Amino acid sequence: MNQIWNIFRKDTRHLRIEIAASLAFLVAFVWFDIRSWNGINFATGAAAALSFFLTAEALPSLVNALLPISWIFLIVRVIQSESLVGDRQFWVTRPYDWKQLLTAKALFVLAFINLPLFCADAFLLAGAGFHPTHYVAGLLWMQLLWIVLLFLLIATLASVTRNIPQMLLLVLFVVLYMIGSSALSSMVRKSDLSGGVDWWDGLLLIVVAITIILMQYSRRKTALSRWLMVGVCAFLTVAAVVTQLIPSDRSRIAREYPSSSGTPPVELGLIRSESEGNYTPVYDHEVSFVLPLNVSGVPKDSFLTLDGIIVTLANANGLHWDSEWQGNAQSFFPDQKTAHVAFRIKQDIFDQLKSGPVNARLLLAFTLYRETNQQTFVVPAGEFQMPEMGRCTTETQYSRGIRCLTPMRRPGHLLVTSETASSTCPLGNAETPAQHGVFARATVRGGPGPAEMGISPVHQVDISLSEWDWSMQRPTNPGVCPGTPLILSNPEVAGRRSLELQLDNLSLEDYRERLQTAR
Amino acid sequence: MTFAIQTDTLVKKFRRVEALQGLTMTVPQGAVYALVGPNGAGKTTAIKILMNIIHSTSGRAEVLGIDSHRVRGQFFESIGYVSENQELPEWMTLRTLLSYLRPFYPAWDTKLEAELIRQFELPTDRKLRNLSRGMRMKASLASSLAYHPKLIVLDEPFTGLDPLVRDELIQGLLDRAEESTIFISSHDLGEIETFASHVAYLEEGRLRFSEEMNSLIDRFREVELTFDTPPTMPQKTPQTWLQMNVSATVVRFIDSGFDSQRTRADVKELFGEPRNMTFSPMSLRSIFLAMAKSARGLA
Numbered sequence: 001m002n003q004i005w006n007i008f009r010k011d012t013r014h015l016r017i018e019i020a021a022s023l024a025f026l027v028a029f030v031w032f033d034i035r036s037w038n039g040i041n042f043a044t045g046a047a048a049a050l051s052f053f054l055t056a057e058a059l060p061s062l063v064n065a066l067l068p069i070s071w072i073f074l075i076v077r078v079i080q081s082e083s084l085v086g087d088r089q090f091w092v093t094r095p096y097d098w099k100q101l102l103t104a105k106a107l108f109v110l111a112f113i114n115l116p117l118f119c120a121d122a123f124l125l126a127g128a129g130f131h132p133t134h135y136v137a138g139l140l141w142m143q144l145l146w147i148v149l150l151f152l153l154i155a156t157l158a159s160v161t162r163n164i165p166q167m168l169l170l171v172l173f174v175v176l177y178m179i180g181s182s183a184l185s186s187m188v189r190k191s192d193l194s195g196g197v198d199w200w201d202g203l204l205l206i207v208v209a210i211t212i213i214l215m216q217y218s219r220r221k222t223a224l225s226r227w228l229m230v231g232v233c234a235f236l237t238v239a240a241v242v243t244q245l246i247p248s249d250r251s252r253i254a255r256e257y258p259s260s261s262g263t264p265p266v267e268l269g270l271i272r273s274e275s276e277g278n279y280t281p282v283y284d285h286e287v288s289f290v291l292p293l294n295v296s297g298v299p300k301d302s303f304l305t306l307d308g309i310i311v312t313l314a315n316a317n318g319l320h321w322d323s324e325w326q327g328n329a330q331s332f333f334p335d336q337k338t339a340h341v342a343f344r345i346k347q348d349i350f351d352q353l354k355s356g357p358v359n360a361r362l363l364l365a366f367t368l369y370r371e372t373n374q375q376t377f378v379v380p381a382g383e384f385q386m387p388e389m390g391r392c393t394t395e396t397q398y399s400r401g402i403r404c405l406t407p408m409r410r411p412g413h414l415l416v417t418s419e420t421a422s423s424t425c426p427l428g429n430a431e432t433p434a435q436h437g438v439f440a441r442a443t444v445r446g447g448p449g450p451a452e453m454g455i456s457p458v459h460q461v462d463i464s465l466s467e468w469d470w471s472m473q474r475p476t477n478p479g480v481c482p483g484t485p486l487i488l489s490n491p492e493v494a495g496r497r498s499l500e501l502q503l504d505n506l507s508l509e510d511y512r513e514r515l516q517t518a519r
Numbered sequence: 520m521t522f523a524i525q526t527d528t529l530v531k532k533f534r535r536v537e538a539l540q541g542l543t544m545t546v547p548q549g550a551v552y553a554l555v556g557p558n559g560a561g562k563t564t565a566i567k568i569l570m571n572i573i574h575s576t577s578g579r580a581e582v583l584g585i586d587s588h589r590v591r592g593q594f595f596e597s598i599g600y601v602s603e604n605q606e607l608p609e610w611m612t613l614r615t616l617l618s619y620l621r622p623f624y625p626a627w628d629t630k631l632e633a634e635l636i637r638q639f640e641l642p643t644d645r646k647l648r649n650l651s652r653g654m655r656m657k658a659s660l661a662s663s664l665a666y667h668p669k670l671i672v673l674d675e676p677f678t679g680l681d682p683l684v685r686d687e688l689i690q691g692l693l694d695r696a697e698e699s700t701i702f703i704s705s706h707d708l709g710e711i712e713t714f715a716s717h718v719a720y721l722e723e724g725r726l727r728f729s730e731e732m733n734s735l736i737d738r739f740r741e742v743e744l745t746f747d748t749p750p751t752m753p754q755k756t757p758q759t760w761l762q763m764n765v766s767a768t769v770v771r772f773i774d775s776g777f778d779s780q781r782t783r784a785d786v787k788e789l790f791g792e793p794r795n796m797t798f799s800p801m802s803l804r805s806i807f808l809a810m811a812k813s814a815r816g817l818a
Contacts, residue, residue, distance in 0.1 A: 006622045014610055081608075087572045090607050090659075093600040095623045097592045 003097055007104035008111075011078050018077055019112050022070040029067050030120050032060035033456050034127050037405055067455060071113050072154050076167050078108050079158035084216040086162050098217045109151060114143045121457045128458040129391050130407040138408035138451035145453045148206060156209040159216040160225050181237045188244045201236055208232045250310065250363075253325070257307075257365040257498035265366050265497045266304055266332050267297035268339075270506075277514035286344040288513040291362075291503075293341055298334045301371045302494065303415075306330040310363040311343050313508075315356055321349045332366075335439050342513065350508065357505040364499045371415060371489035379424075381482035388414055388488075389444070389461065400425055400479025401442075401464035408457050410446030417441050417487040418465050418480065425479035434478050440465035522581075523548045523670050523700035524569060529578035531564050531724075538564040540724040541578065546717070551692075551701040553711040553732075555807065556721035562704035563604070565721070566674045569702075570600055583670055596624055599663030599699075601656070602674035609648035613641055613658050617665070624666035635661040638694075639687055653684035660688060664695055671695065673703040677710055689714055712803035720810060727810060732803075739806045740777040744770040744786060745795040753789040761813040773801070773809045 012019070082091045082101060121139050122132035132139070157174070161167040212225045271292040280288050298304060311323040326343050341364070345353075377386065379394060379402070386392040388411040392404035418441075420434035427433065442463045446452060452459065466477045480486065524546035531539040539561045546552040554562050567573045569582050571590040580587040583597060590598070608616065613636075621627045636643060639657040647655060656676055663671065671692065677685050685707075692701055693714055705711055711718065712732070719729035728735075742760075744750075746768045756763060759776030770790065774782050777798065786796060801809070 002622050006619065010619050013615075014608075086606075087567060088602075088604050088606045090605050092572055093570050093595055093598070093605075094620065095593050095595040 003100040004104045004107060007082075007096075007101060008107050011081055011104070011108050012112075014081060015074065015077055018070070018074050022067070022074050022112065023116055025063055025067040025070050026116055026120050028063045029455060030124060030127075032063055033124060033458070036060065037128065037458070037460065064455070068150065071151070074113060075109060075151055075154045076158040076161075076164065078105055079155055080161070080163060080167075083162050084159050084220050085166075085222045092220070102213070102217045105155075109147075109155075113151070114147070117146070117455070118143055121455075124456050124458050125407055128405045128407065130458070135408050135451075135457065139457060141449055141451040142408075142453070142457060145449075145451070149453065152206065152209045152213075156212050156229075159213050160222055160229065177233055177237075181233075181240065184237065185240045185244060188241050201239075204232065204236070253308075253310065253363065253365050253498055257496045259498050259500070264297065264499055265368050266295060266499065268364075268499070268501055269294040270501075270503050271338065273510060280513045280515055282347055285347045287347055287350045288342060288344050289508065289511045290513045291341045291343075291511055293339045295332050295336050295339045298332050298336065300334050301374065301489075302334065303369050303371070303491065304332040304366045305369070306332070306341065307365045307367055307496075309341065309343055309365070311345070312361040312363070313345070313349070313353060313358050315353055315358045317356075319349075319352055321345075321353075331441075333439065333441070335437065345508070354509050357507055360503040360506050362501040362503070364501060366497050366499065368494045368497060369491035370494040372492050374487060374489040377486045377488050379480055379482055379484045379486060386488075388490075389463075394481055395462070396425070396479075396481060399462060399464040400477060400481065401462055402480055404461045404463070406459045406461050408451040408459075409449070410444050410452065410459060410461055411490070412446055412448075413491050414444040415441060415489045415491050416444070416463055416465065417489070418478070418484060420476060420478040422485055423478035423481065424483035425481040434476065438476075440476065440478060442466075521548050521584075522546055523550070524552075524580070524582055524702060526565070526569075526580040527578055529565065529568060529580055530576045531561070531568060531573070532576045538724055539568075539575070539578075542721070542724070542726055544719055544726055544729050546700060546702055548700050550717045551696055551715045552703070552717040552719065553715035554702070554704045554719050554721055555706060555708060555711060557706060557811070559723075560721045561724040562721055563602075563674055564724075566602070566672060566702075566704055570598070570672060596626065596666065597669040599660075599666070599668035599671040600674075601659045601663050601672070601676055603656070603676065603678050604674070605659060607647050607655065607659060610646065612644050612646050613650075613661075614643040616647065616658070616662060617643075620662055627666045629665075631667070632661070632665040635664055635691065638691060653680045656680060657684065657688060657691075660691060664691065667695075668699055671699050671701045673701070673705075675704055675706070677705055677707045685710055708804040708807055709802075718803070720807065722811070735806065736800065736803070738775060738777050739801045739809070740774050740782070741799040741801055741805070742772050742774050742777075742782065742786075743795075743797045743799070744790060744793040746770070746790070746793050750790045750793075756789065757785055761809055774798075775809075 082096070082105075083089050118139055121142065125132045125135055125139075157170050158167060161170050208228060212228060215221055215228075216225055271294055273292055306328045308325045308327050309323075310325055312321070314320045323343065323345070328341065330339055330341060332339055341362070343362075375387070381394075383391060383393050386402065386404060389402075389404040390406040392402050395401050395403045417439055419436065420438045420440050421436045423434065442465045444461060444463065451457060463480070464477065465480060522545045524544070526542050526544050529539050529542040530537065542561070542565055544554075554565065556562055564573070568575045569580055569587055569590070571587050574588065582590050583594075585594060611619065617632060621629075621632075635641075639661055641654065641658055641661060642650070647658065650658060660673075660676070673692075676688060680688070689710060692703075695701070696714075703711070703715070715732050717730065718732050718735055720727040749768055750765070750770060752763075752765060756772075757774075757776070759774055761773040761775055763772045764770070770793075779798065782798070783796065786793065
């Protein structure tokens with residue numbers, strides 16, 4: 001304990017300027033964050049004085065970036081104060097106990113990064129009108145996320161480098177590795193379907209990071225630690241490439257999205273169309289298509305999301321083509337009459353198929369949601385508490401939506417529905433009254449856990465309800481104003497299903513995506 | 520007899536370079552043991568292995584009765600290590616360094632600390648980065664002596680220092696010699712000769728010899744033989760005779776196994792009775808020069 005305190009005091013004294021800078025950035029962050037809730041123009045006050053070289057908007061963004069950088073710098077500096085690399089450091093021949101040394105370094109990070117951040121977050125919560133003592137678990141969770149997702153990895157890199165230039169070089173290598181790995185992965189990628197093993201990658205990285213730190217502190221086996229890092233990176237790259245190469249889309253869909261037996265989750269029918277306008281440009285040798293579909297049969301108090309689609313095309317000449325999984329984000333609600341499903345075809349395939357009719361088979365994978373905890377909420381005037389959201393106000397100037405300050409995290413899954421005809425917002429000059437039976441929706445989705453990763457525990461969430469008006473080719477936004485009734489619900493996954501849609505004698509040319517022109 | 524340091528066929532390879540080629544040596548407790556040898560001989564490598572800074576490729580070493588692989592942490596409460604290559608925390612003043620190190624050592628002697636600062640005339644309020652090389656070496660030594668270490672290990676402590684600073688360092692060491700074993704690597708033979716009790720010679724990773732200083736000085740003599748007529752050179756001479764040199768009626772050589780009676784007898788047998796025979800004692804420097812030259816000659 002004596003040694004821990006001794007090393008801690010020495011590091012505090014040595015790095016007092018870095019500590020002060022980091023705390024200054026934190027104070028600036030808190031100041032800017034509070035001002036941003038109130039919609040204060042940053043061109044006033046202190047920011048105005050700096051506006052000769054910084055734009056008003058750039059200053060908070062700069063502080064947002066500099067604060068984590070100052071933490072990174074502080075972690076690197078404190079670890080490299082007793083460098084674990086090399087054979088000339090004075091401390092290696094002094095009676096340091098490695099466990100106490102490591103504890104002293106951890107204590108330093110907790111004292112000068114985590115504790116100030118914790119206090120700042122508690123202050124922000126209080127400033128936003130939320131009592132910090134109600135959110136202690138969330139605040140601690142945020143600290144844990146920072147430790148696991150950033151501090152641990154930075155500490156690992158710092159433990160295998162001798163000084164700041166070496167560290168920067170290693171960071172450069174890591175960035176190049178990530179770019180290269182991502183490029184390689186996208187080169188071999190055939191499908192939008194996620195490998196589904198991302199959490200394994202994360203867990204592996206955390207375990208390796210902890211192993212390297214312990215190994216460096218207990219034995220200073222730098223070469224071995226560096227090889228371990230290289231090995232893990234190589235393993236992850238190979239694993240990512242191999243995962244992409246395995247053509248498992250259909251079997252995975254069959255496993256995760258069983259085909260509908262009995263009542264289908266939704267009934268779909270093609271709307272034959274011969275639309276006009278210029279085609280959207282070919283991107284990455286792929287041609288885009290949009291199929292307009294009639295929609296019916298979505299159960300009441302439920303909705304579906306189309307997660308992905310596999311397209312099979314065949315023509316009279318015997319040409320047969322299967323797409324890989326193509327991600328989608330289309331939702332189907334009970335009141336919805338039509339939907340537009342998009343997919344892509346390789347340019348060379350399209351060139352062979354475009355001259356004549358084709359038979360298309362679409363394998364559509366859906367997630368079925370059931371709306372639970374449905375409640376009607378009439379928007380009050382002024383500031384109000386909205387269930388699951390926190391402190392909210394209506395925003396009438398720009399989006400005609402709701403702006404909320406939400407503590408710790410966004411709701412897990414909140415669906416906000418409003419019948420456009422029941423909007424209490426005054427109509428604009430060019431606007432016509434909305435029809436009954438048309439609904440506008442907005443979804444708010446938060447991450448898992450008691451808090452989301454971030455510097456501030458107070459999230460600004462804007463809820464803007466809009467509905468795409470296909471007849472007018474533009475979004476409709478009747479707006480939410482005081483007195484507008486909203487239906488709030490928490491959608492829960494009720495199952496996953498797949499559906500096959502057979503479309504014969506299709507002229508692909510008719511369904512090519514066209515550039516939209518606002519009317 | 521107990522040993523402060525023992526090594527057994529220690530080998531260290533850096534890729535293809537073999538820095539140590541089976542080093543076996545013993546340092547008696549209480550000795551002032553000097554490991555000498557030219558640059559690149561493997562002295563620093565040997566010390567780093569002993570201090571567990573690097574690991575040997577094969578062989579084993581013991582320091583104060585403990586395997587060198589286990590020399591870490593608390594064990595350094597008994598060892599004072601000073602090296603010319605050591606990186607000190609340069610942002611600290613000497614006062615800060617000493618007050619930082621104090622809690623690490625239960626046996627830290629504040630009185631001795633003050634005495635060392637006074638003896639070495641160290642400025643305590645100046646940052647280490649602003650100290651001269653000699654001052655830094657003295658500061659490093661002071662910080663390694665103040666806790667009465669059982670073993671003091673010094674790696675080339677005199678390199679690049681002026682004679683006055685060397686004297687101060689040596690005096691500081693000698694004052695501690697009674698309570699500690701001192702293991703020092705150096706190629707400064709003149710200084711070593713004045714205070715080392717044992718000396719070992721390391722060359723190209725191999726230990727050429729290791730013995731007490733007095734015995735070494737005693738067994739080396741410069742021998743000069745003067746004859747009335749040019750002597751006939753014998754076909755074979757004793758192995759201990761190095762650098763045989765004949766000039767007209769004078770024969771000179773170095774006897775590395777000098778024994779007055781035996782050397783006289785050998786001379787008489789090989790050359791006959793010389794008109795004059797002198798045996799001159801040699802300095803450590805002359806002995807090592809002779810050793811190095813004869814080793815090169817053999818090579």
